[in-house]
Amino acid sequence: MSESYDEIMQLLCDRLSSMTNSSVQVTADTNLISQLSIDSIKLLNLIMEIEDTFDVSIPINALADVQTVRQLADLVQKIKSAS
Amino acid sequence: MNLLEKLDAAAAARKAMLPDGVGAFGIPIEEVYSATEARIGDRRVILLGTNNYLGLTFSPECIRAAHEAIDKEGTGTTGSRMANGSYFGHRALEREFADFYQCQSAIVFTTGYQANLGTISGLVGPGDTVLIDGDSHASIYDGCILSGADIIRFKHNDPADMEKRLRRLGSRIETTLIIAEGIYSMLGDQAPLAEIVRIKNEYGGILLLDEAHSLGVLGETGQGLVEKVGLLREVDFITGTFSKSLCSIGGFCVSNHPQLDQLRYVSHPYIFTASPSPATIASTRAALELLRKGSHLRKQLWDNCTQLYARMQETGYQLGPDPGPVIAAILDTPQQALLMWKSLLEHNIYVNLILPPAAPEGKSLVRCSVNAAHTPEQIKYVGDTFAKLYSTIIS
Known part of the structure; x- marks a missing residue:
C-alpha cells in the first residue's frame, strides 16, 4: 500500500478512537457499527473532516457499502486517486 | 439476525x-x-x-371551501395527476402559486414530502451532485437518495463551508443542485440566503430553497425567506408544503425555469400517487388567499x-x-x-x-x-x- 493509504488509515483509526472513546482497539478490520457503535450522524461528520483533510469530495451515498475501517479507507483512497 | x-x-x-x-x-x-x-x-x-x-385550521373560509368541494366533486380523485387526477382546482391552485411567487409555473404535489422528493429526483440524477445543508429535512435527504446523485453535505448554515465544498467540485458545479431551507425545523433558525446566493452566483449551480416552515411566516406577503431578504429572483426553485401555514396537506414547487414542467413526466413521486382530494385543494386555495392578505x-x-x-x-x-x-x-x-x-x-x-x-x-x-x-x-x-x-x- 502507498504511504498515502497508510496516512488515511492512521487518520481514520485515530479519529475513530477519539470519537468513540471506547476500549475497542481500532484496526483496519474494526466494524464501525457493531464494534464502535458509530451512528450515522457521527459518520457523516467524520466524512466532512476527511474531505477537508484530503481536499476531496466524498458523496455520502458511497458509504452504503462501508462497514469496516478498511472499507472506509479504500473508499477515501479511491476518490483521492480519481481527483 | x-x-x-x-x-x-x-x-x-x-x-x-x-x-x-x-x-x-x-x-x-x-x-x-x-x-x-x-x-x-x-x-x-x-x-x-x-x-x-x-392558526387557520378552523377558518370558516377554508372549511366552507372544503365542504363545497366535497359536495361538488366527491371525496377523492382516485387517480394520479398524470391520469385523471388534475381537476380544475389543482390547475387553478398551480396558477395561484405561480402568481403568488411571480413565477412562470408551479407544480402541486400530494404532500410536502413528495414535493421535495419529486422535485429533487426530477432535477438531478446519477452523475450529478447535490450540495445540501447538513441539517436538511429527511424529505431532502430522501429526495437526494432517490435521485442517485452524489450527495455532499456542508456544515449547517455555514456559507464559508458551503463555498469550500462547492469550489472543490470544480467542473462538476455545472450539474450541481444546492439545497437550503428558509427556516430549519429543529432549531427554527433561518438560512443565510444572501451569502448562499452570492456564492452560487460566483461559482455556479442551481439553487433550491425549501420554504416549508417559512411560507406564511416571513416576508410582507408571506412568500417566505426569499421575500424577507428580497432575493426571490435569485432562487431557481422554491418548494413548500400545505401542511403548515396553509393548514391542509400537499406540496408545491415554483420556478421561472420553463423546464419545471418537464418534472411532470419524469418525477415518480408526482406520477405514481393519487392527487390531492378536491376538499384539500379547495381549502388550500382559500388558505393561500388568506395567507396573502394575512x-x-x-x-x-x-x-x-x-x-x-x-x-x-x-x-x-x-x-x-x-x-x-x-x-x-x-x-x-x-x-x-x-x-x-x-x-x-x-x-x-x-x-x-x-x-x-x-x-x-x-x-x-x-x-x-x-x-x-x-x-x-x-x-x-x-x-x-x-x-x-x-x-x-x-x-
Whole structure:
C-alpha cells in the first residue's frame, strides 16, 4: 500500500478512537457499527473532516457499502486517486 | 439476525434509551377544539406542538371551501395527476402559486414530502451532485437518495463551508443542485440566503430553497425567506408544503425555469400517487388567499413568538439562535427532555419531544410551535410554566 493509504488509515483509526472513546482497539478490520457503535450522524461528520483533510469530495451515498475501517479507507483512497 | 429480529433489536434499543418515553411519540389526540386547544386523555391542553402557524385550521373560509368541494366533486380523485387526477382546482391552485411567487409555473404535489422528493429526483440524477445543508429535512435527504446523485453535505448554515465544498467540485458545479431551507425545523433558525446566493452566483449551480416552515411566516406577503431578504429572483426553485401555514396537506414547487414542467413526466413521486382530494385543494386555495392578505396574522404570530422566546431566554433556557414560530429548548440529556415534556403535559401544554439522532449534534429538544391564534393569556401561561419547570428540572 502507498504511504498515502497508510496516512488515511492512521487518520481514520485515530479519529475513530477519539470519537468513540471506547476500549475497542481500532484496526483496519474494526466494524464501525457493531464494534464502535458509530451512528450515522457521527459518520457523516467524520466524512466532512476527511474531505477537508484530503481536499476531496466524498458523496455520502458511497458509504452504503462501508462497514469496516478498511472499507472506509479504500473508499477515501479511491476518490483521492480519481481527483 | 432475521428481518423481524432486527426490528426487535431496534425497539429494544429505543426502550433502553427512554423506558418511560414511548408514549411521547404518536400521542393520541382524542378531540380537537380549535387551532390552539385539544383533548389528550382527560386533559384539555394548549396545542404548542403543531405547525399551524397562521392558526387557520378552523377558518370558516377554508372549511366552507372544503365542504363545497366535497359536495361538488366527491371525496377523492382516485387517480394520479398524470391520469385523471388534475381537476380544475389543482390547475387553478398551480396558477395561484405561480402568481403568488411571480413565477412562470408551479407544480402541486400530494404532500410536502413528495414535493421535495419529486422535485429533487426530477432535477438531478446519477452523475450529478447535490450540495445540501447538513441539517436538511429527511424529505431532502430522501429526495437526494432517490435521485442517485452524489450527495455532499456542508456544515449547517455555514456559507464559508458551503463555498469550500462547492469550489472543490470544480467542473462538476455545472450539474450541481444546492439545497437550503428558509427556516430549519429543529432549531427554527433561518438560512443565510444572501451569502448562499452570492456564492452560487460566483461559482455556479442551481439553487433550491425549501420554504416549508417559512411560507406564511416571513416576508410582507408571506412568500417566505426569499421575500424577507428580497432575493426571490435569485432562487431557481422554491418548494413548500400545505401542511403548515396553509393548514391542509400537499406540496408545491415554483420556478421561472420553463423546464419545471418537464418534472411532470419524469418525477415518480408526482406520477405514481393519487392527487390531492378536491376538499384539500379547495381549502388550500382559500388558505393561500388568506395567507396573502394575512399581514395581521403574521403580526399576531410574531408578537406571540417574540414574547415567548424572550420569556424563555430570560428564564435561562438555551434556545435556537433566531426567534420565530419554532422555539426549541435545548436540553442536556434525553431523560431531562422527557421529564420536561411530561411535566408540560401535566400542566396541560402539548409540545414536541425530539431526541437524538433526530435533533442536530446529539441534542435533545423540547420544541414549541407558536401560532397566530394563541392568545396573550395562553402565551403568558406557557412562559410562566416553562419558568416554573426550569427551577425544578434544569437548575
